[in-house]
Amino acid sequence: xxxxxxxxxxxxxxxxxxxxxxxxxxxxxxxxxxxxxxITNITLDLIGQSRILYQYAAQLKGGDATEDSLxxxxxxxxxxxxxxxxxxNGDWAQTILRQFLFSCFQxxxxxxxxxxxxxxxxxxxxxxxREVSYHYRWSREWVLRxxxxxxxxxxxxxxxxxxxxxxxxxxxxxxDYELALGLDPAMLYTNWLSAVQSTLKEAxxxxxxxxSCFMQTGGKTGIHTEELGFILTDLxxxxxxYPGCDW
Amino acid sequence: MDSHNLEEQFQHKIDxxxxxxxxxxxxxxxxKTNIRQISQHAHSEVVGMLPEGNWxxxxxxxxxxxxxxxxxxxxxxxxxxxxxxxxTLGQSREQMINDLHSGKAKYSSIFNYPALTxxxxxxxxxxxxxxxxxxxxxxxxxxxxxxxxAMVRICKEESFHxxxxxxxxxxxxxxxxxxxxxxxxxxxRWWWPALMMFGPRDHESTNSDMSMKWRIKRKxxxxxxxxxxxxxxxxxxxxxxxxxxxxxxxxxxxxxxDFGEINWNEFWQVVKGNGPCNKERLEARxxxxxxxxxxxxxxxxxxxxxxxxxKAA
Amino acid sequence: xxRLIKKLxxxxxxxxxxxxxxxxxxxxxxxxxxxxxxxxxxxxLDHKHVGSLHAxxxxxxxxxxxxxxxxxxxxxxxxxxxxxxxxxxxxAEAGELFEPAADKVYRHPTxxxxxxxxxxx
Ligand SMILES: [Fe+2]
Ligand SMILES: [Fe+2]
Numbered sequence: 291x292x293x294x295x296x297x298x299x300x301x302x303x304x305x306x307x308x309x310x311x312x313x314x315x316x317x318x319x320x321x322x323x324x325x326x327x328x329i330t331n332i333t334l335d336l337i338g339q340s341r342i343l344y345q346y347a348a349q350l351k352g353g354d355a356t357e358d359s360l361x362x363x364x365x366x367x368x369x370x371x372x373x374x375x376x377x378x379n380g381d382w383a384q385t386i387l388r389q390f391l392f393s394c395f396q397x398x399x400x401x402x403x404x405x406x407x408x409x410x411x412x413x414x415x416x417x418x419x420r421e422v423s424y425h426y427r428w429s430r431e432w433v434l435r436x437x438x439x440x441x442x443x444x445x446x447x448x449x450x451x452x453x454x455x456x457x458x459x460x461x462x463x464x465x466d467y468e469l470a471l472g473l474d475p476a477m478l479y480t481n482w483l484s485a486v487q488s489t490l491k492e493a494x495x496x497x498x499x500x501x502s503c504f505m506q507t508g509g510k511t512g513i514h515t516e517e518l519g520f521i522l523t524d525l526x527x528x529x530x531x532y533p534g535c536d537w
Numbered sequence: 538m539d540s541h542n543l544e545e546q547f548q549h550k551i552d553x554x555x556x557x558x559x560x561x562x563x564x565x566x567x568x569k570t571n572i573r574q575i576s577q578h579a580h581s582e583v584v585g586m587l588p589e590g591n592w593x594x595x596x597x598x599x600x601x602x603x604x605x606x607x608x609x610x611x612x613x614x615x616x617x618x619x620x621x622x623x624x625t626l627g628q629s630r631e632q633m634i635n636d637l638h639s640g641k642a643k644y645s646s647i648f649n650y651p652a653l654t655x656x657x658x659x660x661x662x663x664x665x666x667x668x669x670x671x672x673x674x675x676x677x678x679x680x681x682x683x684x685x686x687a688m689v690r691i692c693k694e695e696s697f698h699x700x701x702x703x704x705x706x707x708x709x710x711x712x713x714x715x716x717x718x719x720x721x722x723x724x725x726r727w728w729w730p731a732l733m734m735f736g737p738r739d740h741e742s743t744n745s746d747m748s749m750k751w752r753i754k755r756k757x758x759x760x761x762x763x764x765x766x767x768x769x770x771x772x773x774x775x776x777x778x779x780x781x782x783x784x785x786x787x788x789x790x791x792x793x794x795d796f797g798e799i800n801w802n803e804f805w806q807v808v809k810g811n812g813p814c815n816k817e818r819l820e821a822r823x824x825x826x827x828x829x830x831x832x833x834x835x836x837x838x839x840x841x842x843x844x845x846x847x848k849a850a
Numbered sequence: 851x852x853r854l855i856k857k858l859x860x861x862x863x864x865x866x867x868x869x870x871x872x873x874x875x876x877x878x879x880x881x882x883x884x885x886x887x888x889x890x891x892x893x894x895l896d897h898k899h900v901g902s903l904h905a906x907x908x909x910x911x912x913x914x915x916x917x918x919x920x921x922x923x924x925x926x927x928x929x930x931x932x933x934x935x936x937x938x939x940x941x942a943e944a945g946e947l948f949e950p951a952a953d954k955v956y957r958h959p960t961x962x963x964x965x966x967x968x969x970x971x
Binding site: 558560561562610611614617618621624629630631632686687690694833834836837839840843 | 881882900903904907910918921940941
């Protein structure tokens with residue numbers, strides 16, 4: 291049970307960290323200064339979430355584990371983040387859609403977790419839910435702008451949807467540690483889908499062609515895409531080159 | 538009122554320390570000087586995001602990562618406040634950005650130096666932000682109101698930049714042998730470029746005279762540079778590191794530190810575009826702006842559609 | 851008296867010599883519209899002008915204002931208004947607008963001397 295709670299906490303923190311690490315690449319390169327600052331605020335929220343969660347995980351793990359040893363010193367197969375968050379940034383459409391699909395999921399997930407019996411997780415979820423609700427709102431508005439903006443933005447958003455949709459199924463497929471804690475994510479699916487569907491519809495996009503889409507899975511149990519190795523190379527560079535230092 | 542009279546009144550206001558506001562009469566050259574200076578200041582903030590941005594993905598701890606991201610994001614905000622201040626003088630942001638991309642407008646040369654190791658993040662915060670702050674504190678009293686107000690806001694935010702830089706170096710200086718080497722090396726590489734940030738020697742500075750008369754600038758380049766050297770020469774003792782200048786020593790008669798001659802040839806070469814990263818920096822800005830074009834258009838198109846729909850309804 | 855400020859001509863007083871706007875500001879820009887941002891720093895205080903920013907619509911302007919101007923908990927409420935919709939007084943008329951108030955000292959409480967016994971008025 292303790293192991294399941296630890297794994298689950300790591301799953302949550304890895305999700306936030308890896309998406310934060312991805313989004314961070316926009317800092318200084320956004321399409322307009324105002325939005326550069328906006329997405330960076332989301333980045334800071336996500337990495338902030340991951341820190342609190344890693345701190346909790348370190349406590350659960352005991353020994354000399356710290357937020358940084360968990361964030362930086364595990365191997366590829368030990369990261370539990372879903373595949374969706376490690377997808378490349380691509381263009382603004384892909385980044386926005388990835389954020390929207392994930393924030394929409396995170397919103398359902400954290401809402402559920404606020405009622406969780408583990409009081410630490412419940413408290414973390416309560417705080418994070420406020421941030422996530424804003425991410426959802428911000429990314430949703432951008433989905434509308436891009437989908438219903440120009441012909442080009444519509445096409446770009448449509449192709450982002452094609453790229454990302456196969457990675458959404460995994461979010462709702464319970465891993466052992468989720469099921470052990472009685473937190474089957476399948477329960478979140480209906481709400482998530484209806485929010486996504488109505489937003490996409492308003493954005494003049496349809497999910498019709500994805501009805502029988504084959505879903506990629508594995509991230510939650512440590513089988514990742516090739517992307518993760520590169521992400522970790524950057525992420526872990528300093529800790530691996532200068533082991534055991536304070537920063 | 539003839540323009541001679543207006544000009545006299547204008548200078549009178551300046552001499553009385555009364556701020557000039559956007560709709561007030563001002564000499565054409567005052568407007569142009571301000572547009573040039575404010576927009577170049579804005580460009581510096583935005584281009585300045587790039588060297589540090591390179592290290593976000595590789596920051597050594599989560600704490601340092603969020604500090605660095607927040608710091609870089611602040612610089613974006615500074616760019617934004619400054620563009621807005623320049624816009625009150627009649628220049629559109631797009632025009633300013635085009636001038637940057639075409640090479641017509643300059644930005645601070647310091648950002649044409651590469652950020653090679655993690656310790657550079659500390660050295661940039663301490664030395665580069667430190668040098669910028671000297672300038673910016675002076676500019677909170679500049680004569681053009683919107684510029685002065687932007688600087689007040691910026692200075693409030695800047696105070697954490699230099700502190701986090703110094704503190705990050707302090708940790709390195711107390712760390713392993715490898716960390717101390719990183720620390721000294723970064724100081725060695727950033728010291729002279731930081732001194733160059735104050736611009737040419739006073740007698741070679743072309744814009745100084747009018748800028749001083751109009752109180753756009755309030756201290757000369759050399760005055761600010763000396764102030765900076767005096768400050769850093771003391772602070773480095775806390776780090777237990779050295780500054781790469783054999784001529785640096787306290788001068789009890791002047792009550793200032795003496796320091797060696799800046800390599801002015803290097804300074805002018807970097808200004809002219811021959812610094813180590815001039816091309817990369819400009820390319821990165823152009824790329825971000827160019828690839829953002831469809832995004833900006835889409836948002837505008839969507840807003841227009843929504844407007845038409847509300848009107849029709 | 852009513853005069854719309856167009857930010858692009860801000861500062862330009864066309865009827866006198868000098869002070870002309872830069873020549874290139876006539877070009878149309880694809881910038882998103884400019885918005886002025888007002889922030890209430892805490893409950894009970896007035897909104898105060900803090901600066902401006904670009905946004906494609908009002909909703910985005912509010913969100914950008916939140917991201918740009920309240921990163922350090924500077925606000926609890928935000929107003930935005932498109933810059934071109936702001937009307938400002940003309941500095942050339944400052945004399946007639948504001949100087950008449952200067953000699954009306956009797957509007958200020960300190961104009962009245964009261965005996966010490968009458969506290970707290
Ligand atoms: Fe700055
Ligand atoms: Fe700074």
